[in-house]
Amino acid sequence: MSNLTTLLVANRGEIACRVMRTAKAMGLTTVAVHSAIDRDARHTREADIRVDLGGSKATDSYLQIDKLIAAAQASGAQAIHPGYGFLSENADFARAIEAAGLIFLGPPASAIDAMGSKSAAKALMETAGVPLVPGYHGEAQDLETFRSACERIGYPVLLKATAGGGGKGMKVVEDVSQLAEALASAQREALSSFGNGQMLVEKYLLKPRHVEIQVFADQQGHCLYLNERDCSIQRRHQKVVEEAPAPGLSVEQRKAMGEAAVRAAQAIGYVGAGTVEFLLDARGEFFFMEMNTRLQVEHPVTEAITGLDLVAWQIRVAQGEPLPITQEQVPLIGHAIEVRLYAEDPANDFLPATGNLALYRESAPGPGRRVDSGVAQGDSVSPFYDPMLGKLIAWGEDREQARLRLLSMLDEFAVGGLKTNLGFLRRIIGHPAFAAAELDTGFIPRYQDELLPPSGDLSDAFWQTAGVAFMQSLPTADGPWADRRGFRVGLPAEVSLHLSSGGQDRLVTLADNTSQWCAEQLLTEQQGVRRSHLAVRNGAVLYLRWDGEMQAVSLFDPIAAVEANQSHQGGLTAPMNGSIVRVLVEVGQAVEAGAQLVVLEAMKMEHSIRAPQAGVVKALFCQEGEMVAEGSALVELETAD
Numbered sequence: 001m002s003n004l005t006t007l008l009v010a011n012r013g014e015i016a017c018r019v020m021r022t023a024k025a026m027g028l029t030t031v032a033v034h035s036a037i038d039r040d041a042r043h044t045r046e047a048d049i050r051v052d053l054g055g056s057k058a059t060d061s062y063l064q065i066d067k068l069i070a071a072a073q074a075s076g077a078q079a080i081h082p083g084y085g086f087l088s089e090n091a092d093f094a095r096a097i098e099a100a101g102l103i104f105l106g107p108p109a110s111a112i113d114a115m116g117s118k119s120a121a122k123a124l125m126e127t128a129g130v131p132l133v134p135g136y137h138g139e140a141q142d143l144e145t146f147r148s149a150c151e152r153i154g155y156p157v158l159l160k161a162t163a164g165g166g167g168k169g170m171k172v173v174e175d176v177s178q179l180a181e182a183l184a185s186a187q188r189e190a191l192s193s194f195g196n197g198q199m200l201v202e203k204y205l206l207k208p209r210h211v212e213i214q215v216f217a218d219q220q221g222h223c224l225y226l227n228e229r230d231c232s233i234q235r236r237h238q239k240v241v242e243e244a245p246a247p248g249l250s251v252e253q254r255k256a257m258g259e260a261a262v263r264a265a266q267a268i269g270y271v272g273a274g275t276v277e278f279l280l281d282a283r284g285e286f287f288f289m290e291m292n293t294r295l296q297v298e299h300p301v302t303e304a305i306t307g308l309d310l311v312a313w314q315i316r317v318a319q320g321e322p323l324p325i326t327q328e329q330v331p332l333i334g335h336a337i338e339v340r341l342y343a344e345d346p347a348n349d350f351l352p353a354t355g356n357l358a359l360y361r362e363s364a365p366g367p368g369r370r371v372d373s374g375v376a377q378g379d380s381v382s383p384f385y386d387p388m389l390g391k392l393i394a395w396g397e398d399r400e401q402a403r404l405r406l407l408s409m410l411d412e413f414a415v416g417g418l419k420t421n422l423g424f425l426r427r428i429i430g431h432p433a434f435a436a437a438e439l440d441t442g443f444i445p446r447y448q449d450e451l452l453p454p455s456g457d458l459s460d461a462f463w464q465t466a467g468v469a470f471m472q473s474l475p476t477a478d479g480p481w482a483d484r485r486g487f488r489v490g491l492p493a494e495v496s497l498h499l500s501s502g503g504q505d506r507l508v509t510l511a512d513n514t515s516q517w518c519a520e521q522l523l524t525e526q527q528g529v530r531r532s533h534l535a536v537r538n539g540a541v542l543y544l545r546w547d548g549e550m551q552a553v554s555l556f557d558p559i560a561a562v563e564a565n566q567s568h569q570g571g572l573t574a575p576m577n578g579s580i581v582r583v584l585v586e587v588g589q590a591v592e593a594g595a596q597l598v599v600l601e602a603m604k605m606e607h608s609i610r611a612p613q614a615g616v617v618k619a620l621f622c623q624e625g626e627m628v629a630e631g632s633a634l635v636e637l638e639t640a641d
Helices: 013-025 042-046 065-075 091-099 109-116 118-128 143-153 176-194 251-267 299-306 310-318 399-412 422-429 460-472 558-567
Strands: 006-009 029-034 049-052 079-081 157-161 170-173 199-203 209-217 223-230 241-244 272-280 286-292 335-342 359-361 369-373 388-396 414-416 494-501 504-511 516-518 521-526 529-538 541-546 549-555 578-583 596-602 605-610 615-620 633-639
Touching: 006 013, 006 065, 013 029, 013 042, 013 310, 013 369, 013 388, 029 042, 029 065, 049 065, 065 091, 079 310, 091 109, 109 118, 118 199, 118 251, 118 286, 143 157, 143 176, 143 199, 157 176, 170 176, 176 199, 176 578, 176 596, 176 605, 209 251, 209 310, 223 251, 223 299, 241 299, 241 422, 251 272, 251 286, 272 310, 299 310, 299 335, 299 369, 299 388, 335 399, 335 422, 359 529, 369 399, 388 399, 399 422, 414 529, 414 541, 414 549, 422 549, 460 494, 460 504, 460 516, 460 521, 460 529, 460 541, 460 549, 596 633
Parallel strands: 006 029, 006 079, 029 049
Antiparallel strands: 157 170, 157 199, 209 223, 209 272, 223 241, 241 335, 272 286, 335 388, 359 414, 369 388, 494 504, 494 549, 516 521, 521 529, 529 541, 541 549, 578 596, 596 605, 615 633
């Protein structure tokens, strides 16, 4: 067994923090790498040693194999953990680490080659007799080949990056008219995220469940499965909720899927942690999807129901230690549910959000509660990387206890300064269909109206509560101004405030009330019922929790309101910070409603800027390769009316 003392984590965010937590507990020195943008990120603050890779984009930093190897050698690290995403499933990276005499905390490069390509993996499984979803996994990548394959398979189809994961380079195509645009966009996303634009296509199954098996193998040839996870609740093919074990899965189904997963891993000489993903249909039949040759984002739910530390297992197995238990000894205790917290705007088609975390409060620790995060209050969320802030994991003796515990954690969590999906997650976990474990990949679209209700006008009750909280939270003043109530001879004390929140504003008049503000909690009482609202002051802004959402409240600024209104007139603007990857029109060109004008890349995903109505392009304010800020004018469109 090698003498490992120092571990470099070739990643960022919550997975880097999570890996370093176990490494430190095992007495290892930890090394963080970072881009120029991430110089002061949380994962660098928590490491013992940090190495600057330079650059801003992932392609200039976290995807640079030579820089990562050099960082390991300069810091004295003997091993590299790839995390997930970036180079975690890159066989060339694994080979480069081995060639440098370092330890790769992942499978052999040959196993990554076999399973890292979705096309190669499906061919391998077909040979092994594992049932596959109908599709095309060939080398030819031209549009005509995909058009023929889609006609043979039948629409709808799913385009997927062969080297991909996390929903990047993945598009649903409903009919042939969408194919060319979707294929080109998926190829660009795949190339940007993984350095490989190779695609496959398969039949898009209706109402399937996404059930995956966690496998683990040692260097002695032993392999076992650590139960399964249900990851069916997704949006844009990105997992949102994961749980273990999969609700309703029989002992026989678990055994059949687990043994198939182990056979797949052993067939390629697998070592370390991996996940074999299946689609499970309503009849109980399962189809191989892909194998992820790395640690998964959702591994904490497996740790919660087994009591095992999978990162510790990775470190030990990479040093030659055998698996410490047999298949018969694998625990399955209780139930665990995880949700992914993203910086994004669910009300605006889940557009990624960038900016400063003016407020960031995690749920209180306790039994069955876990938060894996990669940020802290005051950190910035940039447009260069995935927008996930962290994960909330709840364990219970049964599924309902885990669900209720997770609801409580979501109620305690608070983020201010940018949009998040916290309220959206709360509505999913609280939904009756989720409580009844009615799960499939169409869950979010099916209940979209309930999960994404229109925002509407803020209520009178909100404005009154906001006004009281705003006044109560003002810094205490001395002297005659300490009493903030208005003073009118012979009349009740009153004060008026013109407040704004969420693009709305209201003149609020406050009279004497019995509300109390203490330790960032506003206590209100109406008709004998007392309620507590989280109310956190940050400079001139008050963050007030209302109906599960954190609302930013400030004094109304009429000049800023006029400027904001003017900035939205006469042009199409960037919905977020990002990079212009394609400009599809030119000045003077006539376009139809819905036509693509510009393609913006942010958070490793492409977002199309489309014409809201028919017109003529009057001006262009951007060019390909340019970085633009949120709100920047991109195109001016002259319409007929």
